[in-house]
Amino acid sequence: MSTEIWLTLVSIAVGTYLIRVVPYVWMQRKQARSHNEGMMADTPDWLTVMGPAMIAAMFGTSLVPAHPTPLAWIASAVGIIATLLVWRKTRSMGVPTFVGVLVFGLVEVVFR
């Protein structure tokens, strides 16, 4: 890799880290100021909605299969239903995820 490409890599790495860390430092200072002024340090209302909304959006984008064939869509639908059913029963994270992947894989393998 040339020096220019290394510098590009370092710029992206530093930029990505700053995108992750600067908002943390900003929010921490905002909360410290609120605390010093004797106010409740609370997360802004719009942020508390954006967090879950971003997770829901990630769920939506991750649903699109790498190879979006009809079989992959059907397997995704069956896998999601299986995940949801097991989650309703267990209210946990690991088991429903495992069962979802298993069911998705079974549909992919059996009907391929």
Add this chain to the structure above:
Amino acid sequence: MNISEATPPGSAWKQGLKDALPLLGAYIPIAISFGLISIQSGFGVLETILISVFIYAGASQFLFVAMVASGSPLWLVVIMTLLINARHVLYAPNITAYLGTDKRWIPLMHCLTDQIFALSLTILPKLAPQDRMAWYTSAALLAWFSWIAGTAIGAIAGDELTQRWPLINDVLPFALPALFLVLVAPRCTNLVWTAALACAAVLALVVKLLGYPNVAIPLAAIAGALVFHAMKPRLPSDDAQPTEAKP
């Protein structure tokens, strides 16, 4: 999991590893693909691994190797990859209330990916404050190391692996939507939250299918938040806040 008091020593570390385990199903196959594509684009094995160590952001890594390989201007490569990662700006402020003032959180922010954010927003409020750093560190480091290991495997033997076990690439990444689903489902506690989150999920899927994967998440999240605020007057005041407890 419902931890309200401090857990025995080591337990939060184990819980972090356990909670992050489903991520491996998605991280490793995607990282193997990245390693393979990076080598095919002309990068060396060590260079490929270092990209995963330092950038650690899936979509922008793929874009980085593709743009560099195609001879794009390097300033444009920097701008485009950072634009893709711009959505991460919202992650830390959402969880800062659970983190406290310990300076060690600053380097740990390197590992705040989409998936670690989603896990943290769900799990951290349930943990005792003194357990949060141990939980986050173990979950985040497991995810990061699995990404680096997957990249190394892909760079060294990705071609052979994907030929021998083609299903690895097709099946294991389903861990991601399954995990996101179990993170979203507990928040659907009433009609308003359900409508807002369903709107965000469906819109993100549609926008990605239309060929705009990089704007899908922020755009759909904003739409979901707007739906929430439009329907909020229907909520009893106790339900207007997210479901998790405050730290």
